Amino acid sequence: MNSRPWTAAEFEARLRAVPEHAYHDRHPFNVRMHEGTLTPEQIRGWILNRFHYQRHIPIKDAYVLAKLDTPELRRMWVRRIHDHDGRRPGEGGIERWLRLGEAAGLDRKELLSGEGVLPGVRLAVEGYVNLCRLGSPIEAVAASLTELSAPGLMRTRIDAFERHYTWISPDGLRYFQNRIFQGGQDSGEALTLVLQWARDRTDQEKAVAALAYKCDVLWSLLDAVDREYR
């Protein structure tokens, strides 16, 4: 048993290696999305199911917020809730995702109803919310580090949509555009916290495991969509 803590540099490299290998940008469904070979029905099936994930982001962030014990930390983290819920009606990531759905021909009411969300997607989202609810602060924050890879994925996606899925109005892509900056800011802040908090090897390994779990959540969500919309 080797319980020597990793140095900050080793630990950061271990964390970064997780999404590099297991992030859902490599999932066959995303690969086909970015190659431009998905049908409108497949795109719509993905938007509808992924919306179930999107609408739970502020909920998992509220659970993270409840784990942060100073006004300073909570002031930083609460911004994520505003980013998704908006500071005023008509703003925020959830609203932008609804507009993406509308641009792809989905009805806002259908998206909001939650009908058609696949069991595998519900389980994946529930798994992530429960990690943030029941896990340690380190695990909950480390799980958010898939954001390290999000800006790159957003750029690829915008490029693919503008090139291959021109039947979706470019206005619908605002969600992806906003996440390029937000994802960079979020992951920078979260990485600083995890490096600061996880000082012994047990906590460091738990942080890496939480991030791997989160990659599994995103991957499983696409598995369910891919299986249904063949």
Next chain:
Amino acid sequence: MNSRPWTAAEFEARLRAVPEHAYHDRHPFNVRMHEGTLTPEQIRGWILNRFHYQRHIPIKDAYVLAKLDTPELRRMWVRRIHDHDGRRPGEGGIERWLRLGEAAGLDRKELLSGEGVLPGVRLAVEGYVNLCRLGSPIEAVAASLTELSAPGLMRTRIDAFERHYTWISPDGLRYFQNRIFQGGQDSGEALTLVLQWARDRTDQEKAVAALAYKCDVLWSLLDAVDREYR
């Protein structure tokens, strides 16, 4: 067994009756505070112990936030977190409570350390946080309805401090002044939600019970302080 739901008016009257009878403004310690007979040591003991409650308010509100399932509701509730944490460093209810402590001769570091917080106070605060964490949305929101009685208590308290405890600089009283408006706004919003949500008798009775529990939390906190600082 009578399971007829109360009308909105009956239900509201039942809710309002709870703090009218059980709110901690009638606790002997608060009565003595407002009569002006507490010693500086007793006042400081109360400020230090009550700070343990104050610093947990945004945490219980984050748990409530996680129970609200639309951006509209969360946008409304998240303001409470800003009210206590502040939108910028140096602002917010927690900071104002620290300044009350300083005005009364307590060291900020001592308050932040949590040393000297009585076991009964810790248990009371934990009970309230856990109600918001584990209870239903109706229970968590109904428990906040002690705010219905807060503005009146704040006015009595400011008056008492300005009259009897002139050794505390009036600057220290900002927390109480701010809560007059905030308490009124918070309780109005929460009452609307509880009246809307609790439509059957079981939920209505659970709401009343949650509010009674919250009154017990505040009362027990003062019991612990009163017993220690005789």
